Amino acid sequence: MQLEINADLAEMRAAVRRFTQDQLEPIAHEIDLTGEVPERTVPLLREHGYLGMRMPAEFGGGDFDLPTYCLVLEEFSRSHRIFTLMLDATSGLNPIAIARFGTRGQQERYLTGLCTGTLHASFALTEPDAGSDAQAIKTRAEPRGDGWVLDGRKHYISGAHLADVVLVMAVTDAKKRGRGGITAFLVDKNTPGFSVTRVDTTIGSDPIKLAELSFENCELSSASVLGEVGQGFKVAMESLTSGRMGVACSCVGAADRLLEMSAAYAKERYTFGKPLADRQAIQWMLADSATELATVRALVYETLRRIDAGEDVGSAASMCKLSASEMVGRVADRAVQIHGGMGLVRGFPVERFYRDVRHYRVGEGSSEIQRMMIAREVLR
Ligand SMILES: Cc1cc2nc3c(=O)[nH]c(=O)nc-3n(C[C@H](O)[C@H](O)[C@H](O)COP(=O)(O)OP(=O)(O)OC[C@H]3O[C@@H](n4cnc5c(N)ncnc54)[C@H](O)[C@@H]3O)c2cc1C
Known part of the structure; x- marks a missing residue:
């Protein structure tokens, strides 16, 4: 089951996924081996129009809306978290703050460089x-x-x-x-x-x-x-809502890839003469991950549609950030369990995803702070 934000973005997803698999995934492997982001990464993202996506065209940005940006974050996070951070550096809090609050002089000094990835x-x-x-x-x-x-x-x-x-x-x-x-x-x-x-x-x-x-x-x-x-x-606080939605979509993308890797491994790995996929214990882990992912995805996409329609979504963005970051933690944990030793060895993506997704429950407002804000609205 592939839920979609809207029909246009469903079409765009295929192209972004192809780019991620063909162009970014080899770079992700290189980063795993060397610990460094190759220099060709920023020019590659720039050439394909992924930098400054949410920024004004006047400064080299793409003028895209939040749902489109979030779809790209989701697809990129299927490969390596660093790619989502590179997108955010050119379209996130800092460039948005300068575009929104900066004087003309500040905008001219920083924005083109930030949007195109030549300034950090x-x-x-x-x-x-x-x-x-x-x-x-x-x-x-x-x-x-x-x-x-x-x-x-x-x-x-x-x-x-x-x-x-x-x-x-x-x-x-x-x-x-x-x-x-x-x-x-x-x-x-x-x-x-x-x-x-x-x-x-x-x-x-x-x-x-x-x-x-x-x-x-x-x-x-x-x-x-x-x-x-x-x-x-x-x-x-200006970019708080878009920041939370960005994290939520990154968690959805990471969980999607973890589930895909878990299902593939369960089919190919044999123990006691049968594939893991035939074991109910493994099936239940896959079923729980698939159900939690679909539930969170539905909430996140619905909230994106409401934001796009200009609605004030209140604490819904906090609910998205909270539920998505907690969900991807559980999905990653099950993925490691299904992969056994291979899920723990450096150099295999599951191990890296397991560590990277732990950031999401602390950064951009921890789970406890999101709960505090949701409860405040419930109790109002
Ligand atoms: C990967 C990553 C990137 C980051 N990048 C940046 C950045 O670029 N810029 C920046 O300014 N900061 C950044 N941070 C910092 C981040 O915003 C803080 O770590 C976060 O706000 C939590 O603050 P703290 O670490 O001081 O924990 P604390 O505030 O000390 O909290 C410790 C624990 O107690 C919980 N807690 C706190 N208060 C309450 C309460 N009232 N009720 C219940 N529980 C509570 C918290 O949720 C947490 O679990 C980053 C953090 C991470 C992990």
Whole structure:
């Protein structure tokens, strides 16, 4: 059973899947062997129109809607999580924030590079004492002369060690905090006082790295403020719904591939003279994964259709992110079990998927935070 978002996207899916299988999957194997993303990857994605998909055409973007973008995320995540991150770098929070809130000067300086993958941006909100409780950030920006001076630390910032510009959230009014006291700043990589102090490798694939950043007496001009002073939370929250839907679709794609690999292996692997596929214990695992995947997919596609129709979906995007990220964790666990030893050995995709999908329950608002928001709406 293949549910679809709409008829047009059903047609497009076949072409994206072909591209993923023929062009991206060999790169995924290379990444597994070397731990590095080959240099030809960005030009390949650019050449096929996959970079900057959601950004304005004026800056080299594709002007695609959210459902189309999510379909591509879903298909790419059938191969390697890194490809979805590369899409997000050119169409996600940072470029969207600059397109929406930036001055003409900021847009011209950063957007074409971000949309085409020649510039890299990171988003720095999380700190050692402020993760889920983002309003507790301590990094502060004080006015000095015509500009600002930034002091503080950030950690777990995706790809910030490679970023040309970092979008940094800092407190500008300690009394107001989330209600007008946090401001977004664009900090270029060579700004004196800004440094990358550590790079962490996670449970996920090697190229997916998180960086710790330090800002010490880091002087910024007034032109580095993105949006209005005190509008930082608005900037950060702007792409929340699309971010959650993007994660949900990536989880659906990863689960789809895991189920496909599990079914294929169950048919080819013989134990005690019969294929695993003939065993009820294995069939039930496949059935549970297929049912959970179809249920989540239906919720995610229905929510995408409502967003596309301009509806306010309330906490539905949180429900999608929560249910999809929890579902893919269970599907990955069953896939490892069905593959036995092969599911645990480095270099086989199932093992890599199992590690990569663990990120989804923590990043972009953990499962507990999604539940908190859903419950808030239920109790209102
Ligand atoms: C792969 C990855 C990429 C990331 N990239 C970025 C990035 O680019 N930029 C950025 O700014 N941050 C990034 N983060 C950080 C991420 O946003 C935080 O890890 C996340 O918000 C959780 O914060 P924390 O790690 O401090 O955990 P904590 O907030 O300390 O939470 C610890 C645990 O307690 C739970 N918890 C917290 N509060 C409650 C509560 N009130 N009730 C019940 N349970 C609760 C949480 O769900 C979690 O399970 C990334 C994280 C990951 C894993």
